[in-house]
Amino acid sequence: MRIPDAVTGVSKAVAAEVDSPRVDALEPNVSTGDVESPTIEIIEKDLVAGKIDVAIVWGPIAGFFAKRIKSPALAVVPLKSETGVRFDYQIAMGVRYGEREWKQKVESLIDSQRPAITAILKEYGVPLVDESYAAKP
Numbered sequence: 001m002r003i004p005d006a007v008t009g010v011s012k013a014v015a016a017e018v019d020s021p022r023v024d025a026l027e028p029n030v031s032t033g034d035v036e037s038p039t040i041e042i043i044e045k046d047l048v049a050g051k052i053d054v055a056i057v058w059g060p061i062a063g064f065f066a067k068r069i070k071s072p073a074l075a076v077v078p079l080k081s082e083t084g085v086r087f088d089y090q091i092a093m094g095v096r097y098g099e100r101e102w103k104q105k106v107e108s109l110i111d112s113q114r115p116a117i118t119a120i121l122k123e124y125g126v127p128l129v130d131e132s133y134a135a136k137p
Helices: 039-049 059-068 101-110 114-123
Strands: 014-016 053-054
Touching: 039 053, 039 059, 101 114
Parallel strands: 014 053
Antiparallel strands: none
């Protein structure tokens, strides 16, 4: 995986969530910080204190904390998927198999409330990406 231009030239360390594709796909020359720390500590303590320069975490968590922390200003940079390494996932709801009427009701609710759902995601800082972030076959 190629680290985006926005995070190249890191002078200290990169920390990432343990046992995730984000950690497994890091370039071999990128050192990691204390990956045993909970994500909240990585962001709220290590990143804000300057112990690390970059935290690679799940987008909704990154967005939430980046929005919550006022100083220093944090930027959320979504990683683009590549062949064999996927970073973009749609949020989904499901219903029990065979519950056609309930499925249609849920789908209708999602469709009719899409602007409100998107507003909530944005309010919480969840990074929203388009199809350009999907892995190319």
